[in-house]
Amino acid sequence: MGTFHQDKGELHGITVLVTTAGPESWIGRCDTMMGEHVVLLGADRHHADQDEASLDEWVGKASMVGFFPRHERVLLPHAQVAAVRPLHEL
Amino acid sequence: MPYDPMLVAPMREELTRLGVQELLTATEVDDWFAQKSGSALLIINSVCGCAAGQARPAIAPALEHPVHPDRVATVFAGQDTEATARAREQFGDFPPSSPSMILFQDGELVHFVPRHRIESRSAEEIATELTGAFEKYQAASEA
Numbered sequence: 001m002g003t004f005h006q007d008k009g010e011l012h013g014i015t016v017l018v019t020t021a022g023p024e025s026w027i028g029r030c031d032t033m034m035g036e037h038v039v040l041l042g043a044d045r046h047h048a049d050q051d052e053a054s055l056d057e058w059v060g061k062a063s064m065v066g067f068f069p070r071h072e073r074v075l076l077p078h079a080q081v082a083a084v085r086p087l088h089e090l
Numbered sequence: 091m092p093y094d095p096m097l098v099a100p101m102r103e104e105l106t107r108l109g110v111q112e113l114l115t116a117t118e119v120d121d122w123f124a125q126k127s128g129s130a131l132l133i134i135n136s137v138c139g140c141a142a143g144q145a146r147p148a149i150a151p152a153l154e155h156p157v158h159p160d161r162v163a164t165v166f167a168g169q170d171t172e173a174t175a176r177a178r179e180q181f182g183d184f185p186p187s188s189p190s191m192i193l194f195q196d197g198e199l200v201h202f203v204p205r206h207r208i209e210s211r212s213a214e215e216i217a218t219e220l221t222g223a224f225e226k227y228q229a230a231s232e233a
Contacts, residue, residue, distance in 0.1 A: 013139065015206035066185040066204035087206045 009033040015087045016040070017059060020080045023048035025055055027067050027087060028074060038076045038084060042069030063090055092169045093137055102166065104146045105133060108153055111163040116176040119165065123180055126197030128160035129227060131220075132177060135166045136188040140209040145189035148208075148216035155221040157228050159193065191220065195227045 011030040018026040018038055028043025044067040046058045053061070061067075092098075106112055110133065113119045122130075133149060135141060153162065165174045167188035178186055181199050189208055193201040201223040208216055 014210055063206075065202055066187040066190075066206065068185045086210055088210050 007034065011084065011086065016084050017062075017087050017090060018076055018084050019055075019082045020076065021082055022080065023050075025058075026074060026076065027059070027062050028069070028071070030084070031073075033078075033084065036077065038078065038081050040074040040076070041072070043071045043074045044068055045071065045074075059087075059090055063087060092171070095169075098137060098166065098169055101135060101137060101142070101146070102164075105135060105149060105164050108150055109162070110149070111161070113163050113165050113173045113177065114170050116172050119173050119176040119180075122161070122163050123177075123197075125161070128196065129224070129231070130161040130163070130194045131159040132192045132194070133162070133164040134174065134177070134188045134190045134192070135164050135169075137168060138189070140205065141189040144211060144213050144216055145191070145208050147213035148220065151214070151217040152220040152224070155217075155224060157221070157224045159224065191216075193220075193223050193227065195231055200227050 009030070009032055012032060014030050015027065016030045018028075018040065020026075025046045025048075026040055026043050028040030031039040031041050044062070046053070046055055048055060051058065102112060111122070113122055133145070135146070152158065165177045167174045181192060184199075184202060185204070187204040190205055191203040192199060203216065203219060207219070
């Protein structure tokens with residue numbers, strides 16, 4: 001899985017769902033997981049306390065039709081990351 | 091910023107040699123969408139690796155299927171920006187995604203294959219999804 005740049009991890013170039021220890025979850029194209037952060041490019045965020053849609057609804061819609069890349073680059077410290085899963089597997 | 095036209099020419103030809111109509115301007119996009127009857131597939135082409143490795147190679151086997159769209163066209167994201175933007179206006183509720191493939195039946199969007207369902211699948215799997223959609227919506231239109 002992934003494309004080129006093996007030093008960036010096997011999910012490089014793959015669209016992933018990142019859940020965190022807090023209320024935020026992110027969907028974006030994984031750039032790298034190899035440094036101090038999970039780095040997403042072209043990402044969108046779900047906030048469990050602020051968004052009308054549930055996380056399941058938000059992920060379900062993204063799985064069907066994609067998502068709007070509202071954030072150009074997002075850095076998520078590994079300590080805050082609960083799981084990183086390819087969107088196509090959800 | 092668009093890539094060198096010489097660099098992307100083979101990426102265009104990979105589709106145009108299959109008979110896919112290239113839409114280079116907003117006017118060409120408008121003309122293509124003006125025809126509503128029948129089935130039509132729009133391919134959003136891209137310079138990225140998954141377009142080269144999976145998206146474009148999926149098109150030839152999909153179009154060889156006995157049931158295939160009446161019309162097939164492509165716009166090139168990041169290259170033909172005016173045409174791509176105009177095409178995306180036709181399905182503005184859907185997030186921009188490149189590469190991607192969009193199937194229309196009688197002018198209505200009926201099936202969408204966004205990038206994340208291309209980047210991690212084989213060309214054969216994508217072609218199978220497309221041909222399944224061709225069959226499903228042709229059967230529905232004939233019912």
